Amino acid sequence: MCFMGMVHTFEMHGLKLALDVESGALHVLDGPGFLAVEKLAQGLAVDDVQKEAASEFGEETARQVMAEICELQEKGLLFSEPREVDLSSDGVVKALCLHLAHDCNLRCKYCFAGEGHYGGNRGLMPLETAKKAVDFLLEKSKGRKHVEIDFFGGEPLLNFQVLKDTVEYGKARAQEMGKVLKFTVTTNALRMPGEVLEYLNREGMSIVLSLDGREEVHDRMRVLPGGGKSWQRVLENCKAVVKGRGGDNYYLRGTYTRHNLDFSKDIDVMIEEGFDRISLEPAVLSPEAAEALQSEDVPVLEKEYEKLAQKLWQREEQGEKVFFFHFELDLHQGPCAKKRAQGCGAGAAYLAVTPEGSLYPCHQFAGDEDFCCGHVDSGVKDGLLTRFAAVDSANKEACRDCFARFFCGGGCHAAAWSMNQDMEKPYELGCTLHRKRVECGLYLQAKRMLASIG
Missing domain, CATH: 1.10.10 (Arc Repressor Mutant, subunit A)
Incomplete structure (x- = not known):
């Protein structure tokens, strides 16, 4: 044998x-x-x-x-x-990240978008460009029925009227073509007047809200343009959004840095404030940055993830399940090995659109002209996207011996490029943390299996 x-x-x-x-x-x-x-x-x-x-x-x-x-x-x-898996792409675009604003009303210190303007001029997307992006998606999605648009920034709610008009236009055009267009908005939740709250909840739009956990942690990194604090206002708005949609169809997303390696305490605060759909991401920064995670932090971070998994199981046993995004694994993905092996689709099934209509492989490449892959007016430059399709899987040499490869599809292209200037070489520290998150997710799955059989 x-x-x-x-x-x-x-x-x-x-x-x-x-x-x-x-x-x-x-x-x-x-x-x-x-x-x-x-x-x-x-x-x-x-x-x-x-x-x-x-x-x-x-x-x-x-x-x-x-x-x-x-x-x-x-x-x-x-x-x-x-098994041998055919990883070729069908050339269908399934989702767009629409940059409604290259501007922001916060000045977060770890922001990959350079405080919202992506290294360029501050500005808002005109409605005409947004409509062209909708048409581009509906055309390039070919026979696919379900497609998605994520309103992003900067802070997309700075361009709220265009957001509303784009939703109205997109729904009408999708209906004409027999498609279903789903919308998501990612917001810092700093300014959400009643009109905005009511609209987002009435439309049933998925929403990602940004809060970093403890007040002192959040206010250290997510500051106002003049340096003021934002936590209290953001927390109140996040609560109002979630309450208005019955506690569903949202994620509360935070970021942790070297300043809060004890990040499970931030998740404790999020839960205590009434949130049960949570994501907390490690900041990906230049190693020289004071906030950047270092390799010597890994043992502490791994123990923190294990501590978090145990805390979440204790809550779940008491009937208080919390969905922590990185621990929610799908062990029953069926026979589709291709789906399990492929990555996020950046530069292939997923593209980002800047306010002036330029296309990029994803939101994190926006503003880097070397990665501009077309325009909503003229379409896609195929050469660059072929490059992304070639690395958008767990079949990269660096991934072949990794047990977690089917839970990440080869890692984040932007992180690999930022750290190594090579998309074939994943960001090592990020991979290490992801493997630990997968183990924690598997632990929770095992606890649920054992509980179900008594």
Whole structure:
């Protein structure tokens, strides 16, 4: 019997777990099973593994464990072999990030967009450009029925009238073409008068709200143009938005830096303030920046993620489930290996549109003319997008031996370029943290499985 498929074993909070990478099957193991699977995954010979298991747990237990492992392998649930996957793109654009504003009413210190203007002039997108972007998406999505637009910035609500007019136009055009156009808005929630709140909730628009957790953490990084604080006003507006939509169809998104390595306390505050759909991202900054995470921070951050996973499970046991975006894994993605292996679609299925109508592979490349890939008037320059399609998967050489590759699809192109000037080489610190988040998500899945069977 040959055990060649990739299996990842790890322990967390008393559970011994094994992930079969190719199938996505998750196994909760006892001591003998964990020893055998771990040793086989390390490449030890079957006879040697059985001898070691027999020495520690007895011959009968060792034989039984090896028989169970063989049975799971035959079922394709353990040490399953990799499959060849066609990763070619169909050329369909599924989503646009519409930069309604290259301006902002905050001056966040970690902002990748250069305080909202992306290294260029501050400005707002004209309605005519937004309409052309809608038409571009509906045309380039070809036969796909469901498409998406994310209103982004800067701060998109600085251009609220154009947002409303674009939604009205987009819905009408989509209906004419037999398509469904979904809208999302990402906002810092600093200025949300009643008209804005009522409109966003009435339209059922998905919303991403920005809050960094504790007041002192938020106000250190997310400051007003004159240096003033923003936390109290933002918190009140976030609460009003969520209440107005019945606590649904939103995410509260924060960012952590080296100044708050104890970030689970920020999530505690978010939960205590009444939010249960949360995302907290590590800032991706030049290593020279005072706020930038460093490699020596990794052990602290990994322990913090494990602490967070345990806290979230304790809440879930009490009937208070909190959706933490990075721990919500899909272990049942079905037989579509292509879907599991592909990345976010930046530069292929997903594009960003600047206020003047220029196209970029994603919002984080906006403003870098080397990555401008066309215009809503003239269409797409195929050469650059071919370059992105070639790296938009977990099949990159750097990813092939990573157990978490099917949960990220090859990592963030913008982070890879920012850190390494090479999209084939993922951002190493980001990968390390992502692997730990995947382990935490698997731990929570295992706890749910165990709870469901009593």
